[in-house]
Amino acid sequence: MPLPRTGPVRSEAARAAILAATAELFAERGYEHLTIEGVAQRAGVGKQTIYRWWRSKGALVAECLMEGRLFGDRLAVPDTGDVRADLEAWLRTVLTLVDAERGLVLSLLGAAAEHAEVAERLDASLTFSASIADRLEAGTGTTANLRPGVAARLADALIGAVVLRALSRQPSADDDAAAMLDALLGPATR
Known part of the structure; x- marks a missing residue:
């Protein structure tokens, strides 16, 4: 006979309310001004309920x-048929997001560094890395002659460049996305 469960029972309704409140407040205020107190109030739960399930604001976000x-x-990586242009547009979007929400990016990196479960779940959820690799494998022009398996490493390098940009706290310049692609794929043939 199994032992009776001890500890708090995680209510799916409370969990959904907390995640919805977090997303709403994130959209309204951004990461820097998001607080556990605000999430608890909006979700109609106590702060202790949130902290029981998530160790930090970063883990919740x-x-x-x-x-x-x-x-x-x-x-999402766009798909217009021009792999390089799509990757450049995607990189511009991501770099703009990193500039606007640097605190979020740094917190996510911190939460992933502290908790293996967060790192695994974050890696599994960020499907754009696989999407980039797929697009590079199927590419034309400068990406058409990649050796098998290289596309996944290039995708990792692009993600790594974005992470380093976040950690350096340097704002992005207009041509950074194109420069990153030139460094990884060689100069564009235009």
Whole structure:
């Protein structure tokens, strides 16, 4: 016979309310002004309920991100048929997001560094890395002659460049996306 469960029972209704409140407040105020107190009030739960399930604001926001509640399709890699132009547009979008929400990016990195579960879930939810690799594998022009398996490493390098940009706290310049692609794929043939 199984032992009776001890500890708090996680209410799905409370969880959904907390995640919805987090996403709403994130959209209204941004990461820097998002507070656990504000989330608790909006969700109609106590702060202790939130802290029982999420160790930090970063972990809570990471779960919202993993469930697609924060950015929707904004981080999807476009598909116009021009792989390089699509990757450049995607990189510009991501770099703009990093500039606007640096605190969020740094907090997500911190939460992933502290908690293996957050890192695993974040990695699994950020499907654009696989999308980039798929697009590079199927590419034309400068990406048409990639050796098998290289596309995944290039995708990792692009993500790594974005992470380094966030950590450096340097704002992005207009031509940074194109320069990153030139460094990884060679100069564009235009």
